[in-house]
Amino acid sequence: MNKALQTLVDRGFVKACTDYDALSDLMNAGPVTFYVGADPTGKSLHIGHMVPFFAMHHLQNAGHNPIALVGGGTAMIGDPSGKTEMRRMLTVEQIKKNCASIKEQLGTVVDFSEHPEGGKGKAVALNNADWLNGLNYITFLREIGKHFSVNRMLTFESYKQRLERGLSFIEFNYQLLQSYDFYILNRDHGCRLQIGGDDQWGNIVSGIELIRKLGGPECYGLTFNLITRSDGHKMGKSEKGAVFLDPELFSPYDFYQYWRNVNDADVVRFLKLFTFLPLEEIAQYEREDVNINEAKDRLAYEQTKIIHGEEEAEKARTAAKAMFNGANLGLVGREGMPSLVIGKQELETGIGVLDLFSRTDLAATNSDARRLVAGGGAWIGDRRVDNPKTLIDSSYLDEYGELILRAGKKRYFRIIVE
RNA sequence: GGAGAGGUUCCCGAGUGGCCAAAGGGGGCAGACUGUAAAUCUGUUGGUUAUACCUUCGAAGGUUCGAAUCCUUCUCUCUCCA
Secondary structure: OOHHHHHHHHOOOEEEEOOHHHHHHHHHHOOOEEEEEEOOOOOOOEHHHHHHHHHHHHHHHOOOEEEEEEOOOHHHOOOOOOOOOOOOOOOHHHHHHHHHHHHHHHOOOOOOOOOOOOOOOOOEEEEOHHHHOOOOHHHHHHHOHHHOOHHHHHOOHHHHHHHHHOOOHHHHOHHHHHHHHHHHHHHHHOEEEEEEEHHHHHHHHHHHHHHHHOOOOOOEEEEEOOOEOOOOOEOOEEOOEEOEOOOOOOOHHHHHHHHHOOOHHHHHHHHHHHOOOOHHHHHHHHOOOOOHHHHHHHHHHHHHHHHHOHHHHHHHHHHHHHHHOOOOOHHHHHOOOOEEEEOHHHHHHOEEHHHHHHOOOOOOOHHHHHHHHHOOOEEEOOEEOOOOOOEEOHHHOOOOOEEEEEEOOOEEEEEEEO
8 A cells, every 4th residue: 555545544544535546556656636624613723623634744744735725615604514503604704814824723734835845745725715705606506516416415424414403505515515626626736635534525425426527537535533532522622622723722731731631542542643753653652561641741742842832842841740740840830831910019918819719710700719719629839728718918929929829630820920 | 374392501401480590411620539541439510799699591571479480472493284
C-alpha cells in the first residue's frame, strides 16, 4: 500500500475507503490533490473537528496537495449527517467571520505557505460560497439535481434517522451541494480524493458518483473513525464545554489540562492521532514499565505546542508542574495560570471569600462560591476556607504578594495585587 | 385546511390547585479513595445583601386566598387525515 496511506492506517485514522488499491496506485503515481470540508458554524473549531486536518498534515508531508474547504456556502443550510436536530441558521456576516477565523486555525496543522519546504504538497484554502452563492436554482436542478435519486438518498443511514425526527427540505439538499463541491474541485483543481469523518461517507460517495456521471475521472473517498473517549464522553467536550482552539474561548492552560487528564486507555491512541510524533517514539509509551503519566504529559505538551505554540505549551506545562508536583517554581510557574488583578487598597480593606471567588473562573456566582466554600473545596494557598463569611485581607498573601485560589484539587486561579 | 398529542430547570423526564425551586436519571461541581486516571461511595446542582426574599415550568391575559397544574388567546413542534 502507498506509504502515506499506510501511515494513516497505522496511526488509527482510517475507517473506510471507496477503493484502497486504486487509491494507493493513484497516490504512488504522483501527488494527489485532496480535500476536506469544515463548516463555519462557530467562531472556533474544537479538537473534535481536527482529526481530518491532522490526517491532512500527514498527507501534505508526503507530497500531496491539500485543499481545506471552508463551507461558507453550505453553512447557510446545515448538514443533517449524524445530527438528530436541525441546525440553527446563521447570518451571512457570522458565517463570513467564522470562515476567516477557522482558516487561521487550520494553519496550525496545515502549511498554507506559498512555497512549502521539505517536499510538502501545496495547500490552499477555498470557500465554497464562491461557487454556491451565485447558483441559479433552475440551472442547478437541470444540471445537477437530475443525477440524484431520492429513493437512493433515502437509503442513507443519515437520512433514515432524520426521517424519524423530521428533516427540512433545505437540509435534504445538503448532499447535492457537497457533491457539487467535490465536482467543482475536481473540475477546477484536479481534486481526486475527499477525506472526512465517517458521518460524511454518504456525502462523499454521492460526490464521486456525480463526478462520474458528469464525465469526470474516477475519484476516491477516505473516511476516518469517529474518535471517542473510552469513558463514552464525546471527544472535545469538557466540563467547561467544547475544547475550542481559540485561546479566548478555552485557555491554553485548560487546553493542556484537558489532554493531561485523558483516560489511561486513550493516551497512546491520541498520541498517534493528535501529535506528529513518529510511531516508533510513541511505541515506547506502550511499554508496561513506563509511567503512564509521562505519556499524558507528552501528549498534553505536544498537542498544546501544535495548537498554541511552543511558548504557551511551556507555560502550561510549567504551571501544571508547579501546581501538582509541588515544585516551587516561583512566579515563573504561575504565568500560564488564569489570573485577575485587584487593587491593593481593596485587599487591605478586606474582600469576602464569596465575592473573591465569584470574580474568578472558579465560581460562576455568589451562590456557586457559597456551595464551594460550604463543601470544603475552597482554598487560598494552603489554607482551606470553609466559612462563607471569611474576610480575605493581606494576611492571606503568600511570599510573592499574591493569592493562589483553588477550587478542589485541579482548578487554580491567580490573584495579582497591584 | 381537518383531527389529535405535546412544549417543565444544562439534558432526558415526573408532576393535573397549596406539602413545588419542582421526583428520578444523566451531566456538572465538591468531599473520600487515588496517579492531576478510571471505577466506586457521599454531598451538592436558579438567584440574592441568605434560616428569609426574588425570578423560573413555550408567550400573554384571566379564575382563585393560592397556579407548572384550571380557563382564554397566541406561538412552536410532532403524528394522522385531506
